[in-house]
Amino acid sequence: MRLTADTFRSLYLEHGPRAQGFFLRMTGYDRELARDLTQDLFMRLWSARESYDANRSFRTWMFAIAYNMLKNEYRRQMTIMEYVENVTKEEPLTETDHIEKQQRDQMLRTAIGNLPEPQKVVFLLRYEEELPITEIARVCSIPEGTVKSRLFSALTAVREYCRINEN
DSSP states (O other), X not given: OOOOHHHHHXXXXXXXXXXXXXXXXXXXXXXXXXXXXXXXXXXXXXXXXXXXXXXXXXHHHHHHHHHHHHHHHHHHHTSOOOOOOOOOOOXXXXXXXXXXXXXXXXXXXXXXXXXXXXXXXXXXXXXXXXXXXXXHHHHHTSOHHHHHHHHHHHHHXXXXXXXXXXX
């Protein structure tokens, strides 16, 4: 598939919001930085359009470049960004339910935020972006077994943190 301007515009409209959401969560909800990274990502994708392999999913290609951009951003800032989970909109809760949900959400955000960056990235790509293991491996340029190992470690750490801090 050749990436023409019209095709690319369609891909931007389809994938741009997901890319910005990825950047938003990975930068601790820094909206301005997420917008800048999204624009930069699509400028890079457009510039590299001739290297796009039509046998590879656009989404995988996009997230691989996005992940590399984040690694570079982390190096520049010399800090690991906090992951903040999107809070889903649900039916109205009682005040007690609302407080408990906020506490659970905060505990989960903290647990995920405490993960080392390699575990946090695979966790985010798997459970927020819903990428399969094979695509995560391609995005992160690591073997599938490493993805599975990091996911297992991340889930174990999150469960343990929540268990210890439940009360």
